[in-house]
Amino acid sequence: MTYQSARSIVLKSRPVGEPVDANFSIMETAIPPIGEGQVLVETLWLSLDPYMREHMNVGTPDAPGVEIGQPMRADTVGRILHSRDPGMVLGDIVTGYTFWQTHTVCDANELRKLDPHIAPPRTALSILGMTGMTAYMGLLRIGKPTSGETVVVAAATGPVGSVVAQIARRQGCRVVGIAGGVDKCSYLLEQLSLDGAVNHHDPDLKRLLAEACPAGIDVYFENVGGRVWQAVLPLLNNFARVPVCGQIAHYSDIGTPPGPNQMPAMMETILDRRLMLQGFMVFDFEAEADSFRAEMAEWLRSGEIINLEDITDGLDHAPSRFVGMLKGHNFGKTLIRVAAD
Amino acid sequence: MTYQSARSIVLKSRPVGEPVDANFSIMETAIPPIGEGQVLVETLWLSLDPYMREHMNVGTPDAPGVEIGQPMRADTVGRILHSRDPGMVLGDIVTGYTFWQTHTVCDANELRKLDPHIAPPRTALSILGMTGMTAYMGLLRIGKPTSGETVVVAAATGPVGSVVAQIARRQGCRVVGIAGGVDKCSYLLEQLSLDGAVNHHDPDLKRLLAEACPAGIDVYFENVGGRVWQAVLPLLNNFARVPVCGQIAHYSDIGTPPGPNQMPAMMETILDRRLMLQGFMVFDFEAEADSFRAEMAEWLRSGEIINLEDITDGLDHAPSRFVGMLKGHNFGKTLIRVAAD
Numbered sequence: 001m002t003y004q005s006a007r008s009i010v011l012k013s014r015p016v017g018e019p020v021d022a023n024f025s026i027m028e029t030a031i032p033p034i035g036e037g038q039v040l041v042e043t044l045w046l047s048l049d050p051y052m053r054e055h056m057n058v059g060t061p062d063a064p065g066v067e068i069g070q071p072m073r074a075d076t077v078g079r080i081l082h083s084r085d086p087g088m089v090l091g092d093i094v095t096g097y098t099f100w101q102t103h104t105v106c107d108a109n110e111l112r113k114l115d116p117h118i119a120p121p122r123t124a125l126s127i128l129g130m131t132g133m134t135a136y137m138g139l140l141r142i143g144k145p146t147s148g149e150t151v152v153v154a155a156a157t158g159p160v161g162s163v164v165a166q167i168a169r170r171q172g173c174r175v176v177g178i179a180g181g182v183d184k185c186s187y188l189l190e191q192l193s194l195d196g197a198v199n200h201h202d203p204d205l206k207r208l209l210a211e212a213c214p215a216g217i218d219v220y221f222e223n224v225g226g227r228v229w230q231a232v233l234p235l236l237n238n239f240a241r242v243p244v245c246g247q248i249a250h251y252s253d254i255g256t257p258p259g260p261n262q263m264p265a266m267m268e269t270i271l272d273r274r275l276m277l278q279g280f281m282v283f284d285f286e287a288e289a290d291s292f293r294a295e296m297a298e299w300l301r302s303g304e305i306i307n308l309e310d311i312t313d314g315l316d317h318a319p320s321r322f323v324g325m326l327k328g329h330n331f332g333k334t335l336i337r338v339a340a341d
Numbered sequence: 342m343t344y345q346s347a348r349s350i351v352l353k354s355r356p357v358g359e360p361v362d363a364n365f366s367i368m369e370t371a372i373p374p375i376g377e378g379q380v381l382v383e384t385l386w387l388s389l390d391p392y393m394r395e396h397m398n399v400g401t402p403d404a405p406g407v408e409i410g411q412p413m414r415a416d417t418v419g420r421i422l423h424s425r426d427p428g429m430v431l432g433d434i435v436t437g438y439t440f441w442q443t444h445t446v447c448d449a450n451e452l453r454k455l456d457p458h459i460a461p462p463r464t465a466l467s468i469l470g471m472t473g474m475t476a477y478m479g480l481l482r483i484g485k486p487t488s489g490e491t492v493v494v495a496a497a498t499g500p501v502g503s504v505v506a507q508i509a510r511r512q513g514c515r516v517v518g519i520a521g522g523v524d525k526c527s528y529l530l531e532q533l534s535l536d537g538a539v540n541h542h543d544p545d546l547k548r549l550l551a552e553a554c555p556a557g558i559d560v561y562f563e564n565v566g567g568r569v570w571q572a573v574l575p576l577l578n579n580f581a582r583v584p585v586c587g588q589i590a591h592y593s594d595i596g597t598p599p600g601p602n603q604m605p606a607m608m609e610t611i612l613d614r615r616l617m618l619q620g621f622m623v624f625d626f627e628a629e630a631d632s633f634r635a636e637m638a639e640w641l642r643s644g645e646i647i648n649l650e651d652i653t654d655g656l657d658h659a660p661s662r663f664v665g666m667l668k669g670h671n672f673g674k675t676l677i678r679v680a681a682d
Contacts, residue, residue, distance in 0.1 A: 247608050259602050
């Protein structure tokens with residue numbers, strides 16, 4: 001065993017509101033002994049996802065946050081450096097839920113082997129992983145759009161939104177993306193061929209969205225909350241469906257925001273328009289993971305769906321990339337290349 | 342033709358906030374001529390329902406309110422006094438969407454004939470009508486409770502809530518009713534044999550509801566909004582379903598209520614617990630009306646379901662009963678007996 005120490009990004013302090021780089025620090029730790037049935041994995045790719053912001057809070061008894069001084073958790077892709085499990089050998093490429101760190105010792109059965117011939121291994125963290133599957137299940141199992149319906153996607157150049165938008169187009173829907181900035185909107189129109197794109201930084205968001213959706217909205221893929229949701233709500237058609245997948249605008253909220261209280265009006269709209277809102281998490285659909293991966297890998301190979309990735313080299317940049325991602329600075333799925341694959 | 346005039350309750354002025362008796366007045370009008378294919382109906386029973394509060398507002402271009410000086414609309418049961426349609430004869434008992442008035446001339450095809458041998462005709466306005474069907478469809482098609490789950494019903498001695506509670510009991514659920522007052526709660530426990538009853542006037546509503554639902558809430562039949570909904574929300578289990586049927590607490594709201602703004606927290610709860618909220622209106626299920634009526638009539642005959650009715654004699658009392666109903670003074674379905682049947 002020549003591997004002595006791992007480098008980790010640990011939570012140094014809990015953010016109040018938006019996180020900053022200073023909430024994290026780098027720590028070197030000795031690699032623990034590898035037990036029977038365990039493996040040592042070298043991290044190659046690290047996935048950064050908005051839900052991690054919630055891990056930085058104290059959390060609840062059911063869902064406690066990361067402890068101060070402990071490494072942040074993440075989905076990663078890695079390479080087996082040493083195996084004490086008969087199912088894994090040196091050089092195997094695997095994915096699992098590990099840590100923001102260079103090396104991890106864990107049980108082999110917590111990892112899933114990847115076949116690099118099907119798709120580049122890092123796609124297990126993006127379009128063939130949690131984010132692609134979130135888009136697929138939320139849109140097709142909850143939103144259930146039919147050809148000709150109008151689908152609106154928030155954070156449409158994000159890792160989930162960009163896949164939702166492309167699947168909806170494939171279904172024959174009229175697709176309008178909402179994104180932050182003129183460049184992102186141009187990308188949606190020119191590269192993803194959406195029917196409309198609206199910049200959520202524009203103070204005239206409500207009017208622009210209404211103009212982009214002359215027949216109203218049948219499916220809204222909710223990723224963000226905040227003023228985007230408030231602009232969408234009045235445009236939802238009777239029997240519209242709203243898969244609720246994220247609330248990125250609120251992950252850093254402190255306490256309950258000031259009034260007016262929009263909850264009663266929202267409940268009245270749900271009633272009057274017979275809306276269906278449904279929260280979901282991708283792991284509720286684990287039983288369908290294999291069939292999802294097979295179908296999406298095919299769409300990727302055929303070029304029907306483009307995989308948008310925002311890649312940065314070096315574990316040490318994970319904190320600043322995470323902070324930037326929550327501000328919308330990413331373009332597609334945020335990945336850290338921890339080591340060359 | 343010996344019938345010269347009808348008595349109507351008309352909207353005299355639009356209420357600001359809660360309606361009062363002075364918003365209505367009584368008007369005598371000449372009965373119009375009966376055209377080919379039309380009938381003259383004598384109103385026997387008048388249904389009063391919370392949604393009528395919305396008809397008293399100016400409304401929207403799509404759903405305009407009742408005009409000032411015009412009669413209020415209602416589901417009614419009546420008797421044919423004169424027919425110029427081959428399908429109806431003197432004495433037929435019918436139901437339809439007519440007016441708060443003693444006599445109505447309308448097209449025969451706007452009415453549905455009732456068979457008094459199946460159930461008392463007034464039940465077409467209560468348990469075999471819109472309110473019973475609202476309960477049935479909302480609970481069984483949207484809430485979908487399974488045996489052993491906890492179902493919470495707001496306004497549980499109301500016309501819809503009392504039926505929801507009884508159907509849920511019949512499904513083998515643990516049923517907790519919320520109602521306004523100690524007497525109503527006793528009724529729920531003793532007459533409807535619910536597992537729990539909570540008085541929403543109690544300032545300790547949140548704690549009492551939590552105690553009545555030790556295993557959380559799987560289905561909440563939402564009828565009221567306001568502080569009842571706020572007490573329910575934290576208790577909803579993962580994958581709970583919320584059929585949204587009414588918002589009686591808000592029908593008389595003026596403008597948007599003050600903060601804090603609870604909408605972001607509600608969206609986060611929908612996400613974290615994977616809740617499903619769905620608004621519905623009973624007429625969306627019209628295709629199932631016949632099978633509903635057959636099944637409910639059987640439950641009624643067998644005594645499995647009790648029909649709670651709150652009956653007042655005389656059309657002139659309709660305004661004060663309507664005002665009282667919005668304050669929760671009714672016990673079961675509010676009906677006005679306009680003439681003896």
